[in-house]
Amino acid sequence: HVQLVESGGGSVQAGGSLKLSCAVSPYTWSTNCWGWFRQAPGQEREGVASIGFRTGRTTYIDSVKGRFTISRDTAKNALYLQMNSLQLADTAMYYCAAGCRDIDWVESLDSDNVNYWGQGTQVTVSS
Numbered sequence: 001h002v003q004l005v006e007s008g009g010g011s012v013q014a015g016g017s018l019k020l021s022c023a024v025s026p027y028t029w030s031t032n033c034w035g036w037f038r039q040a041p042g043q044e045r046e047g048v049a050s051i052g053f054r055t056g057r058t059t060y061i062d063s064v065k066g067r068f069t070i071s072r073d074t075a076k077n078a079l080y081l082q083m084n085s086l087q088l089a090d091t092a093m094y095y096c097a098a099g100c101r102d103i104d105w106v107e108s109l110d111s112d113n114v115n116y117w118g119q120g121t122q123v124t125v126s127s
Helices: none
Strands: 004-007 010-013 018-024 033-039 046-052 058-060 068-073 078-083 092-100 114-117 121-126
Touching (some): 018 092, 033 078, 046 078
Parallel strands (some): 010 121
Antiparallel strands (some): 018 078, 033 092
């Protein structure tokens, strides 16, 4: 049974930083697709960043490039998202995601092909 449990969300002022963590069930690193998605109220869920387990290749949406960093620690069974220079537009519920369903979504950040989701952690950025 795959479990993804996020933590690290909270409230921060614009320009601040947060680091999200995702605790991963053991033995799930066989899939290549790992990432973070977010959903703001009234908006669709969007991919933020992804990392391929086999290649280590990362993908970011344009709005977070240079500010967010995705990483993984297989020894600790964890996935991370370091978020710096946070902006008001980053306010959303952030979800850890894993598993390639029909296609590998590391490059496309296609949420329709995510197999497993965490419960989400709220990030609120204020001015």
